[in-house]
Amino acid sequence: MKWVLLILAILFEVAGTIMMKLSEGFTKPFYSIAIFISYIGSLAFLTLTLKFFDISVVYAVWSGVGMAVISIIGLIYFGEKNDIVKLISLILVILGVVGLNMTSKH
Numbered sequence: 529m530k531w532v533l534l535i536l537a538i539l540f541e542v543a544g545t546i547m548m549k550l551s552e553g554f555t556k557p558f559y560s561i562a563i564f565i566s567y568i569g570s571l572a573f574l575t576l577t578l579k580f581f582d583i584s585v586v587y588a589v590w591s592g593v594g595m596a597v598i599s600i601i602g603l604i605y606f607g608e609k610n611d612i613v614k615l616i617s618l619i620l621v622i623l624g625v626v627g628l629n630m631t632s633k634h
Contacts, residue, residue, distance in 0.1 A: 533576050533580075
């Protein structure tokens with residue numbers, strides 16, 4: 529169950545970030561409202577997750593996995609450019625998240 533909470537926090541965070549892009553600078557009301565709803569959900573699940581994991585692991589996984597998913601969505605859905613520096617940086621973030629997760633007790 530504790531991993532489900534963290535996954536939900538990540539999914540809501542990713543949804544909120546996508547809504548930021550789709551809101552076009554708060555000019556589209558539906559997406560603008562969805563930003564706040566998504567981030568409230570994300571922070572609620574993130575807070576519940578902290579009952580089970582170290583804060584360093586939770587934040588690293590939440591931000592790192594969220595960033596990786598958003599990067600992939602940016603490349604595929606929004607047509608953002610891909611280059612070797614982005615790819616290497618993404619791999620390093622993922623390795624950092626894995627490393628922190630391996631050293632924590634959960």
